[in-house]
Amino acid sequence: MTTINDIAKMANVSRTTVSRVLNNNGYVSESARKRVMKVVEETGYIPSVSAKSLRTKRSGVIGVILPKISTETASRVVGGINEVVSKEGFQILLTDTELNHEKEIEYIRLLQSRHVDGIILLATNVNDRLLHAIEESKLPFISLGQELPGVTSIVYDDYHAAVDMTTMILQKGHEKIAYIGVGEEDPAVGVLRKKGFMDTMEKAGITVEENWCSYGDFSIESGYESMKQIINSNRENPPTAAFVVTDRMAIGAMEYLKEQGYRIPGDIAITGIGAAVMSKYITPPLTTIDYFNKDAGSKAAELLLEQLQGKNTRKKITQNYRLIKRDSV
Amino acid sequence: MTTINDIAKMANVSRTTVSRVLNNNGYVSESARKRVMKVVEETGYIPSVSAKSLRTKRSGVIGVILPKISTETASRVVGGINEVVSKEGFQILLTDTELNHEKEIEYIRLLQSRHVDGIILLATNVNDRLLHAIEESKLPFISLGQELPGVTSIVYDDYHAAVDMTTMILQKGHEKIAYIGVGEEDPAVGVLRKKGFMDTMEKAGITVEENWCSYGDFSIESGYESMKQIINSNRENPPTAAFVVTDRMAIGAMEYLKEQGYRIPGDIAITGIGAAVMSKYITPPLTTIDYFNKDAGSKAAELLLEQLQGKNTRKKITQNYRLIKRDSV
DNA sequence: GATGTGTGTGTAATCGATTCCATATCGCTT
DNA sequence: AAGCGATATGGAATCGATTACACACACATC
Incomplete structure (x- = not known):
């Protein structure tokens, strides 16, 4: 050398x-x-970047912590981040927690030891140890997807998105609406979207039967199983629509219905959230909500770069969304 | 600190x-x-990892160069790589060339300056300057997706995959088979898959009319346009099947056909390659070929780790594949 | 002619680790 | 009693950059 x-x-x-x-x-x-x-x-x-960053305490690297590396959302967000930071000569150091909350903390410390100049976390949960680790790191930090107190956060407007979607389903004349969600460990997807749905139903004066609710784990298969369960336990009084909290699970749900010979939306209408590429090409095309993940990634990157330049702007930004009406409802 | x-x-x-x-x-x-x-x-x-790696010349980081960060293939491969290297305590430093060949070389040098311990390149082309840059870097290096002379490479068996797929279409009794491909700058997808198709057709004694061939750019839209062009320029003698080199383009092609009221596979059969998640859920489910991208990524990572341990095994590995028969043909 | 200002260059300390080498102690063998 | 190997510890050089500081020179100003 x-x-x-x-x-x-x-x-x-x-x-x-x-x-x-x-x-x-x-x-x-x-x-x-x-x-x-x-x-x-x-x-x-x-x-040698090692020597340089040993001396200067800056590395030109942005750490990104993902809950799961090979998902459509993650890759869109990373694409958006990369578009912004690469222009400024930064690289991305990727880590994948595999949905393990302990690893989030571990990786913050690890990225810190690598002298990354800042961290973007695709957050899936909130807890004190996490907040403490962020505080300790003293690094510019952006949380994307969940609001973390004291941390600049970019959040999707899960509540209002769910409200809008539910309202639309109601407007189409449905009253018997099933709900397919995920566990409440996830404050955004599990709690906020559910609350948006439930509040709107309540406001319309409709009570949601407990056996019209089912919960999965984000996978297509779990959507399939959830729908199966709902159909089986409501043979005599089936719902006419289903609000599903992610596109993938919605697609699984549709799969089951098609298999069983139900017509969509004739017998049962379906909605998703997330605007997966797939949602446009399945039959019937899925009504869903676009969260502009890539833009959110870019935005996160921009805010991080701002913080790097010393503008200490602790903000909360709510990303906008768009309801995409297609033929599944 | x-x-x-x-x-x-x-x-x-x-x-x-x-x-x-x-x-x-x-x-x-x-x-x-x-x-x-x-x-x-x-x-x-x-x-401080900077200090450590200044001294030891090792960083615990693997550089990954992707042609495009937010694609299904890329994210599967990265997932596979990550699964293997993270177990050994390595991180991934991601770079995205945006399909710009100059950037491949630039990034090799950049990763080198960051003292990465090795590089995995998702190669899309071969040229002397690239090979020279790899040689110069003196780093453990793996090429994935294209064979690079003198470099340990993992390749998909594009030729035989195309042969198998074409053979299957022929066995179904089709003789008028259209071809939707990509440009020949891409040795694997553009050249090898085409050759596999053409050779098999020739062996069957069928000449492929030039106006039954059309070329796109990997996007869904380009698949749509390619199919449109083929249909329009063959009104009086339409093909009964189409061999499409990627799933996304195949899905675009199906989209056009469905729009025009063609039945699939009744009027025209379609095949793809790549086993995108979507291929399973569209209507009709797409017959395609699974390249096991994630396994390929893991394999690449394993070979890289081997090289890091001094086993200087310059190899070429051909990843196996699987023909997934579904209902589109 | 003294002083100040703008250029241009080099010396040496510094960042935070690893690692070669020297030194010290202890128990055991011959 | 001398010698040896195993264990334990520290001193100091080293990795390859950045940067504070000192110095030297040229030119303008009063």
């Missing part, structure tokens, strides 16, 4: 001057600059 | 001893070890 010292010797200057040339600061004569550049190009010298 | 020196002072030992405790090597008395561990835990000390 060639180092800055080698370059200095070859160009007949001190390493200080080489550093100045490379970083474009301080006074350097034109002749010295040229000599250095020439040697740098000839040797293909690449400065 | 607390450093190793602070810990040393607080535990009343030299920093040498602290280092030995943390890295579990050399002789350390039980009492010293306990004192050090106690202080480490109390302070929440996190060693």
